[in-house]
Amino acid sequence: xxxxxxxxxxLRIIQSFLTLFGLIVIIFILSRILPGNPAIAILGPxxxxxxxxxxxxxxxxxxxxxxxxMIYISMLLRGNLGxxxxxxxxxxKLISERIxxxxxxxxxxxxxxxxxxxxxxxxxxxxxxxxxxxxISSFAxxxxxxxxxxxxxxxxxxxGLHLGFPVGGRINPIYSxxxxxxxxxxxxxxxxxxxxxxxxxxxxxxxxLALAIPLSGLLMRLTRNSMLEVMSQDFIRTARMKRLPxxxxxxKHVLRNALIPxxxxxxxxxxxxxxxxxxxxxxxxxxxxxxLVYEAVMLRDYMVIQxxxxxxxxxxxxxxxxxxxxxxxxxPRIRR
Amino acid sequence: xxxxxxxxxxxxxxxxxGLTLFNILLVTSLAVLLLSPFKPTETTYDxxxxxxxxxxxxxxxxxxxxxxxxxxxxxxxxxxxxxxxVGLIIVCISGAIGLMLGIIAGYVGGIIDSVIMRxxxxxxxxxxxxxxxxxxxxxxxxxxxxxxxxxxVSIPIYARLSRGLTLSIKENLFVTAAREAGLSNFRIMIRHxxxxxxxxxxxxxxxxxxxxxxxxxGLSFIGLGAQEPxxxxxxxxxxxxxxIREAWWFPTMPGVFMFLTVLSINLMGDGIRDYxxxxxxxxx
Numbered sequence: 001x002x003x004x005x006x007x008x009x010x011l012r013i014i015q016s017f018l019t020l021f022g023l024i025v026i027i028f029i030l031s032r033i034l035p036g037n038p039a040i041a042i043l044g045p046x047x048x049x050x051x052x053x054x055x056x057x058x059x060x061x062x063x064x065x066x067x068x069x070m071i072y073i074s075m076l077l078r079g080n081l082g083x084x085x086x087x088x089x090x091x092x093k094l095i096s097e098r099i100x101x102x103x104x105x106x107x108x109x110x111x112x113x114x115x116x117x118x119x120x121x122x123x124x125x126x127x128x129x130x131x132x133x134x135x136i137s138s139f140a141x142x143x144x145x146x147x148x149x150x151x152x153x154x155x156x157x158x159x160g161l162h163l164g165f166p167v168g169g170r171i172n173p174i175y176s177x178x179x180x181x182x183x184x185x186x187x188x189x190x191x192x193x194x195x196x197x198x199x200x201x202x203x204x205x206x207x208x209l210a211l212a213i214p215l216s217g218l219l220m221r222l223t224r225n226s227m228l229e230v231m232s233q234d235f236i237r238t239a240r241m242k243r244l245p246x247x248x249x250x251x252k253h254v255l256r257n258a259l260i261p262x263x264x265x266x267x268x269x270x271x272x273x274x275x276x277x278x279x280x281x282x283x284x285x286x287x288x289x290x291x292l293v294y295e296a297v298m299l300r301d302y303m304v305i306q307x308x309x310x311x312x313x314x315x316x317x318x319x320x321x322x323x324x325x326x327x328x329x330x331x332p333r334i335r336r
Numbered sequence: 337x338x339x340x341x342x343x344x345x346x347x348x349x350x351x352x353x354g355l356t357l358f359n360i361l362l363v364t365s366l367a368v369l370l371l372s373p374f375k376p377t378e379t380t381y382d383x384x385x386x387x388x389x390x391x392x393x394x395x396x397x398x399x400x401x402x403x404x405x406x407x408x409x410x411x412x413x414x415x416x417x418x419x420x421x422v423g424l425i426i427v428c429i430s431g432a433i434g435l436m437l438g439i440i441a442g443y444v445g446g447i448i449d450s451v452i453m454r455x456x457x458x459x460x461x462x463x464x465x466x467x468x469x470x471x472x473x474x475x476x477x478x479x480x481x482x483x484x485x486x487x488x489v490s491i492p493i494y495a496r497l498s499r500g501l502t503l504s505i506k507e508n509l510f511v512t513a514a515r516e517a518g519l520s521n522f523r524i525m526i527r528h529x530x531x532x533x534x535x536x537x538x539x540x541x542x543x544x545x546x547x548x549x550x551x552x553x554g555l556s557f558i559g560l561g562a563q564e565p566x567x568x569x570x571x572x573x574x575x576x577x578x579x580i581r582e583a584w585w586f587p588t589m590p591g592v593f594m595f596l597t598v599l600s601i602n603l604m605g606d607g608i609r610d611y612x613x614x615x616x617x618x619x620x
Contacts, residue, residue: 022458026467030474145599147550149557149573150591157584275465279554283577294558297473309470313462320461 008328016321023313027306028072032065044086044300051085058083081310086301094292094304095311100182101170102281102288106273108185108204109211117216121223122255128228136220143217148276152210152283159206168285171200207284211276215269222265226258260330267320274312348611354603361416361597368413376414377565380405384583400585402576408586411567412593418562419549419569420597422483426548429487431541434494439525439533441495442502453499456492464489468551472560482561486551490544497540501533539612542605546598553594569594 032038039055040047056062060071081091124136160167170184175196177187188197231254239249281290289308296304345351373393382391387400399408441452471485514524553570555561562568569590576587
């Protein structure tokens with residue numbers, strides 16, 4: 001039995017590596033079919049003869065494609081994403097500066113969507129096919145159909161103009177916050193600056209909510225359907241027959257089993273977050289990796305676009321791997 | 337028989353609501369397109385006018401004007417046809433390629449199956465929007481490249497779906513019979529497998545249409561899709577975002593139109609899926 005689990009894990013990890021390799025191949029091919037000389041495309045407006053020569057020797061652009069690919073792979077293995085010629089600095093520096101801001105936003109959105117989606121789903125399943133259920137389910141469908149761009153703009157108008165919240169960016173620049181963790185909400189507390197903490201909290205709510213609304217709809221629907229599925233099974237009938245209190249049945253028997261299938265779609269969940277993140281960060285001026293993609297597109301800095309695409313995809317592949325491992329851990333039936 | 341099928345389709349509430357909403361949008365856009373005295377790209381001095389402001393041309397600016405004095409209702413209506421058309425083109429391109437790859441992979445099997453499906457696995461394990469950004473930025477940001485990028489990204493969904501269906505159809509007696517009768521593989525795929533794949537495929541395509549529209553608007557929003565002065569929802573919101581303090585209607589109205597369109601398509605798609613699912617049909 002144990003051996004089986006290790007075998008499944010092994011296969012799954014190999015699969016992730018293959019995917020990773022495929023991803024690198026795709027990005028490499030894309031960078032070489034750039035119209036015209038790749039060096040000029042990489043350099044953008046900074047394409048002076050010396051610079052072009054430098055890029056050609058750095059990336060081996062005068063060698064064969066196979067050699068170019070090897071150079072590319074060895075750069076990546078050393079963790080080097082290249083030089084951002086238009087935006088300045090190295091791509092690594094740009095991404096590592098921005099990525100914690102995105103993590104903070106995504107985690108906040110995740111927590112918010114759980115707070116909204118899970119209870120609504122449980123409530124809906126408890127009152128299945130009643131009017132309340134239909135109402136909540138319709139809201140879930142609406143939330144899912146709402147384009148993130150529109151949600152972002154509406155929340156910006158609502159929070160910024162109607163409620164007078166400070167919106168845009170992570171924190172008011174008048175506060176000087178010493179960075180310990182890179183997470184603004186924690187850093188402000190560690191600095192003991194309470195008014196800065198409130199400012200940062202108010203600023204994170206609208207973008208996090210914009211990300212959380214479609215997620216809540218998704219989570220609510222999943223929770224509801226998954227719970228209804230479990231409720232119709234024999235062991236629940238047995239539990240009812242034993243006259244266990246309804247609360248214990250609902251939370252200990254139904255919810256625990258219903259959460260397992262929900263974890264499997266977390267990967268899908270994450271794809272929704274990534275797509276939304278770029279748009280939400282652009283709207284709210286959130287200095288994360290999504291905003292970096294937008295800025296790079298605007299400035300036509302190809303190396304930055306390539307680097308961020310690679311990093312985001314790698315995170316996505318890792319998240320999916322983690323979810324699958326978690327699933328093996330959670331569901332004893334797979335282990336056999 | 338078709339009439340009966342259409343009738344029973346219309347009995348599903350969601351299809352009826354979706355179709356009604358879609359028709360309202362279509363008729364409104366068509367009417368504005370034909371009757372409006374404003375041109376979608378013609379600039380005037382009436383910049384950032386509030387909704388329902390009277391204009392010199394006799395019509396009022398029903399949804400206000402944008403930063404260059406263009407009537408938003410006219411632009412949004414033009415964008416309806418542009419975005420819907422783009423969505424349909426994307427679904428057709430990616431659907432046709434995906435369908436073909438899926439049927440070949442499922443029917444032929446062996447190494448061809450492995451090669452096609454492993455490629456699809458890789459494509460599907462990169463977030464679609466991110467890959468679309470990578471492709472579109474490589475090719476250069478314009479409308480056609482965005483269409484191409486989103487089409488490539490959407491192929492795997494159709495390929496997986498039609499492969500799965502083909503695998504089960506292949507086991508049927510009529511396929512064996514056709515093979516025994518000496519029909520060529522190509523003919524069997526086209527005449528005997530394809531018709532059975534199509535119904536489920538079309539359902540998926542309907543649902544993907546709204547995704548294609550959202551992706552396209554998203555690409556335009558970050559500057560990789562349609563370019564100024566093309567009337568396009570994502571682009572209008574991207575420009576309008578900067579005027580959010582002075583003119584909330586400028587970025588919001590295209591978004592509302594896009595939302596209603598996507599909602600109507602989703603409703604229809606969900607309804608068709610319910611119609612094809614016998615379990616749900618029995619429940620009503």
